[in-house]
Amino acid sequence: MLHSKTRWHSPAADPDVVAGLARSLSISPLLSSLLVTRGMTTPDEALLFMEGGADEQHDPFLLQGMAEAVPRIRKALDEGEHILVYGDYDADGVSSTALMIYLLRYLSASFDIYIPHRSNEGYGLHNHALDWALQQGVSLIITVDTGISAYHQIAYANTLGIDIIVTDHHEPPELLPEAFALINPKIPGCPYPFKGLAGVGVALKLAQAMLGPDTPEAWTEIAAIGTVADLMPLVGENRDIVRRGLLSMRESHFPGIRALLNVSGITMSTVSAVNIAFGMAPRINASGRLDHAGRAVTLLTTELAAEAEQLAAELDVLNKERQLVVERIVAEATAQLEATHESGSLPDIIVLADTGWNVGVVGIVASKLLERYYRPVIILDIHPETGMCKGSARSIPGLDIYEALSSCAGLMDHFGGHPAAAGMSLHRDQLVAFAAALNQYAASVLSPEHFIPAAAADAEVSLAELSLQAADELDKLAPFGMANPLPKFIVRGAVIQETRTMGQGSKHLKLVLQQDGCLLETVAFGKGALAELLPVGTVLDVLAELTVNEWNGSRKPQLMLQDLAVPEAQLFDLRGSADAAGKALYLKEMLRPYSGSSPFHAAAVFQSERTAVQSGLKGMSLWVYDNDGGISAIGQEQNAAPEQGISLICLMDMPETPEQLDALFATFSDVTNIALLHSIKEAKERLQIPTRDHFKSLYKSLASMAASAVPEREVLLRLSRQSSMSMRMLSRMLDVFEELDFIERNQGRIVFVSQPAAKSLTASRHFVRLGEVAEMEQYFMESSLSQLHDWMLSRRLGAS
Known part of the structure; x- marks a missing residue:
């Protein structure tokens, strides 16, 4: 089970209003519902929003x-x-x-x-x-x-x-x-x-x-860049400015804009507000962050194509440098935060400062930490000589960071900004008081609910509704940006038909989802590592944007994954992993962000003779199978750990008996994820589900070789050479014959009973036991993931 990283919610549009608007404008119910939920409930409002006007x-x-x-x-x-x-x-x-x-x-x-x-x-x-x-x-x-x-x-x-x-x-x-x-x-x-x-x-x-x-x-092109880059709401007059600017930009005569589009890899004829936000704006900003903004001004105002191309290339290099600087500071800031809050309890507003943190990128760093910890963040660079701090703040919905800064204005030399972002300067001697004052203000404004990120969706739909026609129709709502985001849709109960990674280093994830016969490709950038958590057959809920994938003249709808959830318990097939302990720790860290609001705990279970494996399972609750058909915790601390609330169980070894498996399910009754990390026995060493033919053949062989007492070891070796069965299997079959009085065992020797009383194999407790254990081993060693999942589910229901 994977919990979504955010709480999804979609507004409920009045169905009568949606139907009426769809009829009036001859548009699809889906587009009509999107217009209504964005506040356009009349035909005039909807037309103005889609087409613009004076x-x-x-x-x-x-x-x-x-x-x-x-x-x-x-x-x-x-x-x-x-x-x-x-x-x-x-x-x-x-x-x-x-x-x-x-x-x-x-x-x-x-x-x-x-x-x-x-x-x-x-x-x-x-x-x-x-x-x-x-x-x-x-x-x-x-x-x-x-x-x-x-x-x-x-x-x-x-x-x-x-x-x-x-x-x-x-x-x-x-x-x-x-x-x-x-x-x-x-x-x-x-x-x-x-x-x-x-x-x-x-x-x-x-x-x-x-x-x-x-x-x-043509000046609207310049205005569109700044409007989108500064995250202004794309409604009202801003929407008109950006719409007109994009239309002009598609045939731009500004050498600087043409060069900037080219170096950003943006096709002029299809440039969008999203291209400005993620392609053009970062390169313009890089000039002011790492150098001087005058270079970017010259780019936008030059009349010389050659100069524009040179300046655009320089900004592209600066942007790459900026990305590396941001990565370094994010790592340092994260380490500082976790070192000062080892308990895991974070302040309502995170305030971090250090020397050598380029003041030009601290706003980006604040944004990245906000995304990771979901609370307001302020990152400041300290001048090593003067002690003056300059920084940037980014905030979450629910806390107006400008108002928060206003509440402690006396501690700063200067500040300014918006509800969601701000900048400030102060002396390092004021940092402790500054952080304390901000958190005192935050305590009066924020509640626990504010720290749970929410994701707004536009509608809950089926895959069939997300067609190419629907994707084309969504363009009528463009340009997309702040206050008019690209529509997001919730799809529940889709089944994964294909999972694979793509891109350099398998960084990205590609899924093929199926629902009621409809197939749709889904791409998740930067989430390639999730492939191991999403095998074929997994039932998935997704929050995604609908786009069009164009390749070699072919156009088809495609989802861009924003968040996901797996509502059912999962079984992860990592059987035979070379580094089982390393895989267990990796899986634990992969699942942690998808554990929901509850604390994440993981446990590892292995056979008692393999306790050496525990050294590689740091941070996990450790358990062993015991000889009485149960499981028990290792160490006093483990015994004190709650049996409930375990999110992940890693089976480092498979259970040896069905009772051990049942005990595992009874102990961890609420577990939502199980990882199979046990080794795979060679076929020759496995048990087989016993049949009458197996015992008939064995009976004949014993009759010929054990008429007089023979060492059991010699019998087993001779039998194993004559059949495909393992020594383990043959030994257990001898237990059955002994129980049924077909053989006698005495001091390590076997003698065949020539005229035993007729007895049914099913009367043997060892025969029934052999069938149960062999069936379990066959599932754990040979079955497909879906077969093993269904079998374990039946055992789990029995255990509960």
Whole structure:
């Protein structure tokens, strides 16, 4: 049994509303239900969502501050003022800066740009940058994707005689800076109807305010990149921006975008929001994480194809370096966490800090630890000389990390961000108090349920419903991203018809699932190790996305596995493994993430004469079969261990009697997984289910060779040479003959009884016993996994 890693839940759509919408729009019930569960219950709402329209676009002058900003920029243009675009180093900040460059080029402005270095300067406006701007003759600064929290810096700029127009989308603080104009849809009282714009979205609105209908449509390509990369909700106006941007990008004339698509392995004609998120955005971000974001800005704004190709290749190399750096820090952070919390009890908010943790990637590290431990995580890099810490936070639903940071604002030099992600800086002397204050806040907000990850599904369906036509129809819901994820479906009771691994190092998993005659391929990236847990015939529940697999002109539906569950107890066939103990430990670690909310415990059972095997079974409860037909724990600690609650039993040796097997089932009545790790006896050494012919043949042989007393060992050797039966089998058959008075045994010698009384073989207790033990051995040694599973199930039911 494998428990799913997440709790699956799917909304229940009103069937009458679904049916009505399907009729009105002539769409399938599946698509109709997806629209309804996403809030589109009327034909007009559904059509606007699927096809877009002017209703998703809003007047830029509805943004508070826009009416003041536009005349100030026009004045700067008329009077030849030097303008500075002050940006940020992430993909949204890079996109915002690039879009503003295109606007100022279009307006023939005199301008320069400034993006702070992530590691050396950190986020936001800095006074030394303002001093530099003054030296360059700057009299107007336009911030993009930053500035809303820069109260003191903007006050300083005012003393220098520099006007600042802030365009930002981050959460505004209580005390707003006294800038010339503040443009942010989240400012209290701002009448702009859509609050979810990215920083580049706000920059685009400024461009539209300046140019009106002359705003180039191609600029939506830049806006789409930043919107998707910054994980903004793809609903409302963001959906319109990204949809238009993708449409333009498929025929992009920007050398930088074309080169970036090419180096990311993305086909221009089919580029999607998912491609931006996982292909383009990481490479843009790599520039600001490991180098300076200016390189990415140059890529997006260059007019030279050769330069674009060179810059795109450099970003690709940086991204590969970034991946290696992330892997190292994740390993170090994990070790630090587990060393400080050996008991396994984790804080509500994980706060980890160390020197040498590249501040450019700590946000990614936080995300990876959040995924592993499912709780808010803050990762900070400590400057070895100054002791200053710069870090990033990632949070789970249920805890607004920006609010959490606000509750201990006095401990930090600076912070800012969103409910799900934030950045901060503080001195290392404040780290202990910082972590304590955050966890005190979390204790008042979070409950145990918040730490159980949930996965939202769109519907529970059959495999037959997930057709190629359905996959094509889902495209009407694109672009997919935050607040409009790619639909996920729950399929229950599918049977695995094929299991195999694929990719370099067998890293990925491919299954063929069957349900009611329908077959569907399912792919799980990075889950190749699960192949051993999912043999053919396993009944499986899956949470998956529906995609189209295109190869050599052929198109077919394919599932992308997100999570899985095996609702029935499982039997893992690892019989004859060369390193049985190593396999047991490996299996234990593989199953642990799929153990559900209960603690995971594993036990190993072996024959009493093989106690040396226990040294290789660290962390497992150890048991031996005993001579009385039962099993018993080894050591005082094992006797104290609960018999219930064992999730995995590893049979290092097979039981020698059915009673031992029954005792095992009686002792571990709730076990959900059994691994067969016993050795396989050679055919010559196995028992055979006894037949009358076996005994008839043996009787004749004994009559000829044991008319007078003969050593039993000699008899067995001669009999084994004459038949295909093992010495073990022949010895047990002699037990039957002795019990029936067909032979006599005396001091290791055998003599044949020439005229015994007629007796039935079935009257022999040894005959019945031999049949039972031989049957069990045959199942454990020779049968298929399904045959052994069914037989063990019948024994288990009998034992219970």
